[in-house]
Amino acid sequence: MKKIAVIVAGGNGTRMGSVTPKQFLLLHDKPVLWHTLAAFLQSYPDMEVVLVLPEAHIPIGQEITTQLLSVIPDAAQRVRITAGGETRYQSVQKGLQQVQQPAVIFVHDGVRCMVSKALIQRCYEQAIEKGSAIPVVTATDSIRLLDTLPANGQMGASAVADRARVCIVQTPQTFISSILLPAFEQPYNDAFTDEATVAEAAGHTVHLVEGDYANIKITRPVDLLMAEKLLAGE
Template identity: 60%
Template sequence: MKKYAVIVAGGSGVRMGGAVPKQFLLLKGKPVISYTLQAFLQVFEDLHVILVLPQNHVQEGEAIVQSMKLHDRVTIVQGGDSRFQSVKNGLAHVTDPSVVFVHDGVRCMVSHELIKQCYEQALDKGSAIPAIAATDSIRIAEASHHYVMDRNKVRIIQTPQTFLSSVLLPAFEQPYNDAFTDEATVVEANDVTTHLINGEESNIKITRPLDLLIAEAILDKRIT
């Protein structure tokens, strides 16, 4: 069975406070997105990456991909107006029965181990949605009041959200819905149950300047 990773890197970088989209910021001298690409390309020799980028940053992405040894295993696709449409654009290039990873381009610290575990569970159960337990106190705010929620029941969702193509592709034939916050919600709206898997605390999403410092610390620890 073939393997595809649809890596969605369509962010604008607004929360980083700069003009450069976060996926192109430098982390120890290399663009954030390059770490993400390498993680997937290195873990499986037969995996093909579909990199989804904003239209005005396709050339920049092409330059990064061409600088990598495994650039022949990467296809660049233009993104859409929403995450749903961007993922759908990427899935249009999945043409064979396969296991499909959908991953945030700025989750550049994803480990080989998590990718492998998601793959194995997707083969077994049809899906693997990485999630970690909440450690902070959780409150739900509604209008003028708020109330505490049992944090033991809360899971924080990560990527790569991983599916059999026979599960994922039909789900993305649905019309877009504002309730679609990730791929799991799209699949569930198609009356398919999804299955969680343990994520990793280090699988952070680069959204703010502090996250780059945390990623540097994770890299230093992995090197040593």
């Protein structure tokens, strides 16, 4: 079945303390987004990518695609760039509009640049078998659940949770198109935190798959430092 990765890269550099959006920060002399695109294009020779960017960032996306040609000669033919919306949900919708035939669709955060070929392939194989594959890792820290939401910076009562039953959700969240495309025709709901919640709201059961602790999301300076170490094999 056709393989299409919808990579959403609409973030900014606020939490990084940078004027440069985090997806364009350099990691081993290449933009973070370069590494993300390369991971998907190298996972399967027939993988196609729909890169969703803010309108103003499309020229930078085109430059990054050109940079990929040195390692992936057909990158320009396999990457399409489209403008996103005001929210992540709208941006994913815009990306999905580019899917015109049955496919396995991977929706991925552009700043999860350490995604591995093994994880992408694991998600694909399960999506073919079960219809969906949501990568998760189990929590390693102690977890406490608050009885009420924090107010004025104050924490209320809490109770310990069994961390063995707590999963941290990653991307690429992967679905067959016959599930994901109709699900994204729903009106937006504040409960939609990711593609899995959208699919569940449409009446589908989502299926988890083993994620990867190295599949970190670059949101703060320490994340970029960690990615540097991982790429260096340290």
